[in-house]
Every structure is written in C-alpha cells, then in structure tokens.
Amino acid sequence: MPINNRIADFHADLTAWRRDLHANPEIGFEEHRTAAVVAAKLEEFGIEVHRGLAGTGVVGTLRGNQPGDRSIALRADMDALPMPEANNFEHASKTPGKMHACGHDGHTVMLLGAARYLAETRNFAGTVHFVFQPAEEGGGGGRVMVEEGLFDKFPAEEVYGMHNWPGLPVGQFAGRVGPLMAATDQFEIAIEGRGGHAAQPNKTIDPVVVGSQIVGALQTIASRNADPIKSVVVSVTQFHAGSAFNVIPQSAWLCGTIRTFDADLRKQAQQRLQEIAEGIALAMGGSAKVDFRFGYPATVNHAAQTEKALAVAERVAGAGNVEHNVAPSMGGEDFAYMLLEKPGAYIFIGNGPEVEGQKLHQVNYDFNDEILPVGASYWAQLVEEVLTKAA
Ligand code: NI
Numbered sequence: 001m002p003i004n005n006r007i008a009d010f011h012a013d014l015t016a017w018r019r020d021l022h023a024n025p026e027i028g029f030e031e032h033r034t035a036a037v038v039a040a041k042l043e044e045f046g047i048e049v050h051r052g053l054a055g056t057g058v059v060g061t062l063r064g065n066q067p068g069d070r071s072i073a074l075r076a077d078m079d080a081l082p083m084p085e086a087n088n089f090e091h092a093s094k095t096p097g098k099m100h101a102c103g104h105d106g107h108t109v110m111l112l113g114a115a116r117y118l119a120e121t122r123n124f125a126g127t128v129h130f131v132f133q134p135a136e137e138g139g140g141g142g143r144v145m146v147e148e149g150l151f152d153k154f155p156a157e158e159v160y161g162m163h164n165w166p167g168l169p170v171g172q173f174a175g176r177v178g179p180l181m182a183a184t185d186q187f188e189i190a191i192e193g194r195g196g197h198a199a200q201p202n203k204t205i206d207p208v209v210v211g212s213q214i215v216g217a218l219q220t221i222a223s224r225n226a227d228p229i230k231s232v233v234v235s236v237t238q239f240h241a242g243s244a245f246n247v248i249p250q251s252a253w254l255c256g257t258i259r260t261f262d263a264d265l266r267k268q269a270q271q272r273l274q275e276i277a278e279g280i281a282l283a284m285g286g287s288a289k290v291d292f293r294f295g296y297p298a299t300v301n302h303a304a305q306t307e308k309a310l311a312v313a314e315r316v317a318g319a320g321n322v323e324h325n326v327a328p329s330m331g332g333e334d335f336a337y338m339l340l341e342k343p344g345a346y347i348f349i350g351n352g353p354e355v356e357g358q359k360l361h362q363v364n365y366d367f368n369d370e371i372l373p374v375g376a377s378y379w380a381q382l383v384e385e386v387l388t389k390a391a
Contacts, residue, residue: 003316004377007117014113014372017041019091021105022367025080025098028135031056034078034108038132041112045119047130050153054144059154060115060130066389068125073156073342074379075335076111077104077136086363102360103164103351106367106375108132110162110349113376114383124387129154135334140296142334151341158305159344160382161335162375166359168350170370173313173378174323175347177306179261181299182233184332185270185292188255189214189277191241193286195250205285207252208241213284214254215239217276221258225272232269233259233330259330261298270294299336302343309345312382316374349375 017037026034035056042049042060050059056078085092085099093099115130131150135141151159168174191214193207215236226232234256241252258273260266274290281288314322326348335346349371357364 003373004117004380006120007113007373007376007380010113010116011373014109014376015369017112018105018109018367018369018372021108022100023091023094025093025095025100025105027082027098028079028137028139028141029055031078031134035132035134038078038108038112042115042130045116047115047119053148053150053153054134054141056134057141057145058132059150061127061154062115062119062122062130063127064124064387064389065122066125068387070125070387071127071129071156072383072386073129073131073154073159074111074114074382075131075133075142075159075161075338076107077141078108078132079104079135079137079139079141081137081361083361084363087366089366099363100367101362101365102137103365103367104136106164106372107162110372110375111379113372114379117376117380118383123389124384125389126387128383128387129156140334140337143337146337146341150338156342158386159338159342160305160309161338161344161346162349162378163333163346164351164367164371165348166351167354168348170350170352170368171317171374172321172323172350173310173317173347174326175301175306175310175345176325176328177301177303179298179300180328180346181333181336182259182261182328182330183266183298184295185258185266186255186295187258187273187293188253188291190289190291191252191254191281191286192288193250193252196248198246198248201248204248206248207286208249210281210284210286210288211239211241211252211254213280214277214288217280218273221269221272221276225268226265230262230265231260231330232265233257234269234273259332261328263298296332296334297336297340299333299346300339301345302339305343306345308386309347309382312385313347313378316377316381349378
C-alpha cells in the first residue's frame with residue numbers, strides 16, 4: 001500500500017497517541033484533556049492554534065510554502081460515548097461509563113498525523129485548517145462550531161471529513177456522491193385517554209389500545225406514503241403505560257426516531273406522523289400530543305469534491321481499493337452541518353473485519369491502529385492535491 005513513507009515513519013507515535021486518547025475518553029463538550037492534547041501537539045508542530053470554538057473545539061491553521069488564495073478545512077471528531085468498555089487490553093478506558101466506541105480517538109490522531117507531516121513539508125499553496133470538533137455523538141458539536149463562526153473565522157472553500165468503517169477491509173476507502181448518512185429526527189407522542197377498572201373497558205378510553213393502533217399505522221409512512229424509490233425508517237423505540245394488572249391507565253407515552261435522506265420526504269414523514277397520531281387518538285376518543293425534534297440533517301456529499309476525494313484515496317490505496325458507490329447508512333453524522341455550509345466530501349476508511357461485539361458503539365470495539373498511517377496519508381495527499389502549487 002503506497003502510504004506516505006514519512007508518515008509511516010511515525011506510525012509508532014501515532015499508535016501511542018491513539019491509545020492514550022482511547023484510555024482517557026471524554027464525552028461531548030467535555031473533551032478538555034483531549035483538546036489540550038490536540039492543541040499541544042499542533043503547537044509542537046509549529047501550527048497556529050485557536051482554542052474554544054464550541055467550547056472544547058480546536059482549530060489549527062497552516063500555510064503552505066507557496067502563497068495561494070485557496071483554503072480547505074479537514075475535520076475530525078474528538079468525543080467518546082457514555083457507555084462502559086468491556087475490553088481489558090492495556091489501553092482500555094480508565095473512566096468507568098465512558099468509551100471511545102466509535103473510533104473518534106483514531107479520527108483525531110489520523111488528522112494529527114497529517115498535520116505533523118504537512119507542518120514539516122508544507123508542500124502546498126494556500127491554507128489548511130485542521131478542525132477538531134467536540135460532541136459528534138448527539139450534541140451537534142459540528143452545528144455549534146458552524147453557528148459560532150467556524151467558516152467566518154477560518155474561511156475555507158471546501159470541507160472534508162472521514163469515518164472508520166468496520167466491515168471495510170484495511171487499506172480500503174469508500175464513498176459516494178449524494179446522501180451518505182441519514183437525517184436523524186426524534187419524536188415523542190403523549191397519549192391521553194381515560195383510565196379505569198380493567199374489568200370495565202367500556203367506561204374507559206384505553207391509551208394502550210390507542211397507542212398500539214398508532215404504532216401499527218406509523219408503519220404506513222414507509223409502506224404507503226413514501227415514494228418507494230426513496231428510503232425512510234420509522235422506529236418506535238419506547239412504549240410506556242400502566243402500572244397494574246387490573247387498571248387501564250390514563251395515559252401512554254411513545255417515542256422513536258425517523259431517518260431519511262431526502263429533505264421533502266423528511267418533512268412529509270414528520271407531517272404524516274403528526275396526522276396519524278392525532279387522528280387515531282381522536283377517532284378513538286382520546287388525544288395525542290406530538291413533540292417532534294429535528295436532529296442532524298442528512299449528510300450529502302458534493303459531486304466534484306467527492307470525486308476528488310475518492311481519486312486521492314485511490315492514489316493512496318490503489319485503484320482497486322476504493323469503492324465509489326458505497327451503500328448509504330441510515331446512521332447520522334453531524335458533519336452534515338458543515339456540508340450545508342461548504343462543498344465537501346465525507347468518506348469511509350476501512351477498519352478491518354466487522355466482528356460481532358466489536359462493531360461501532362459496541363463494548364468490545366477498538367479503532368484499528370494499522371490504519372492510522374493510511375488515513376493520515378489520505379489527509380496529507382488531499383491537501384497537496386487540492387491546494388496544488390503552480391507549475
Ligand atoms: Ni462516529
């Protein structure tokens with residue numbers, strides 16, 4: 001694999017940095033130690049550092065050895081998850097209840113590796129911003145960075161992101177033009193009926209039956225309302241009601257998630273959810289109140305930047321090792337907010353075989369240190385090719 005030789009030279013350092021971050025996980029907006037480690041390394045490389053964007057966010061700015069007007073931003077996420085780790089290797093989490101189970105420790109270090117190399121070589125024209133963001137896992141750190149002026153303070157024409165992907169072999173990359181990750185919206189439905197004795201259902205309005213009808217009818221959003229060519233997931237994930245064998249409860253409560261790629265379908269699904277819940281409850285004599293919360297928008301890759309990113313990946317990994325039309329995932333990703341502001345591309349880097357128990361967000365997951373120089377080489381090559389020097 002033609003990874004950058006100079007980057008391969010510091011593979012041992014990258015591995016040590018990654019394991020240090022893995023052992024010291026911090027969750028969204030609490031990445032104080034992680035941010036300090038990142039900022040210290042960037043400064044050590046001679047890169048200008050800006051702290052405090054979105055709280056714990058860190059941005060490093062580096063100029064090439066040839067002047068140029070162009071600038072790009074490369075983004076890595078830094079946060080861990082609020083979950084226990086079941087691994088017992090030496091670098092397992094030292095903090096109970098917190099774990100780097102999504103590989104953001106590896107993402108951070110791949111970008112640091114590229115920053116170190118690019119600071120040594122500066123073989124490009126223009127400016128690169130290394131963006132280390134907090135709180136990808138639900139906190140929307142990417143959105144907060146944008147709202148706090150990421151692209152005003154650090155003007156970048158294009159923005160790039162990357163996620164490790166278990167199930168994609170080591171030494172491979174994958175991506176696609178268009179939607180890659182889904183919009184992740186949430187809903188709560190509060191159903192109000194009339195409680196009473198379970199032996200006298202005729203004197204009640206049973207919210208369990210109302211809720212059951214709603215859960216069943218919500219399946220028709222995907223099967224009857226959505227354009228069959230487009231994808232939507234509607235999952236009811238909680239259903240709470242009642243406290244006794246012989247009491248019909250007064251109320252019930254449901255919640256769940258809707259996943260879409262298409263903005264119109266996203267709106268349509270929200271509207272149908274509301275109509276179905278309220279209409280069914282009303283028809284059965286009760287009432288339903290829907291609280292709908294828009295989450296991350298879909299992560300939609302721009303054509304020119306994605307083609308460029310995958311071409312660069314081919315130069316790092318070899319032509320046969322880059323999938324150009326990977327299947328999108330219904331998972332969410334807050335890099336979406338950056339792609340709404342600037343054209344760019346989000347791609348996957350192979351993390352090796354997908355083993356049950358060791359998938360993303362599972363208790364025995366670990367980022368694969370073998371791929372650190374592969375990812376860092378991609379970042380470095382991307383900068384040198386996008387910010388090309390004049391001939
Ligand atoms: Ni992740």
